[in-house]
Amino acid sequence: MGWLILGLFAIVAVWVVSIFNGLVRSRNAVDNAWAQIDVQLKKRADLVPNLVETVKGYARHEQTVFENVTRARSLVSQAASPQEAARAEDALTGALKTLFAVAEKYPDLKASDNFRLLQEDLNGLESKIAYARQYYNDSVNRYHNSQETFPANLLAAAFNHRRRQFFETEADADRQPPRVSFN
Numbered sequence: 001m002g003w004l005i006l007g008l009f010a011i012v013a014v015w016v017v018s019i020f021n022g023l024v025r026s027r028n029a030v031d032n033a034w035a036q037i038d039v040q041l042k043k044r045a046d047l048v049p050n051l052v053e054t055v056k057g058y059a060r061h062e063q064t065v066f067e068n069v070t071r072a073r074s075l076v077s078q079a080a081s082p083q084e085a086a087r088a089e090d091a092l093t094g095a096l097k098t099l100f101a102v103a104e105k106y107p108d109l110k111a112s113d114n115f116r117l118l119q120e121d122l123n124g125l126e127s128k129i130a131y132a133r134q135y136y137n138d139s140v141n142r143y144h145n146s147q148e149t150f151p152a153n154l155l156a157a158a159f160n161h162r163r164r165q166f167f168e169t170e171a172d173a174d175r176q177p178p179r180v181s182f183n
Helices: 002-056 063-078 082-104 107-111 113-148 152-156
Strands: none
Touching: 002 063, 002 082, 002 113, 002 152, 063 082, 082 113, 113 152
């Protein structure tokens, strides 16, 4: 009888350890995925001053645009959560759109090799950010699934495993299909 109880206890202990380790692996995958987004966002923020300086050389009277880009860039470096980073991402994207609209006014700037290289670097970083966001959101989804499926859900709260935020920008929230009109 003692061996039976000891055997059941060992099975339960292995089961609990297995579930705990799975939850920890999922949580660490989310943390790693977030770190990848953070790296790409910081690279993007580091590229922005060079882009601004290049445009400044051609468009000195567009001071408000430059200030908005600088302000939005600082928001990226201050973001501490996916939700804050998403808001900062929206602000920087909007500011960069305005900066590129200003650049459109200056054909010499658009033809500049330096500007084109910076723009290509930015486009490459945008793709990496999009991939990192997708990976992060997939990791968060797997983590949520591991927390909410039986039997792990019995232990997830006991081991202080909490839901994580998805990385969603305002553009993600506005999911209206584009309207096409030939009138």
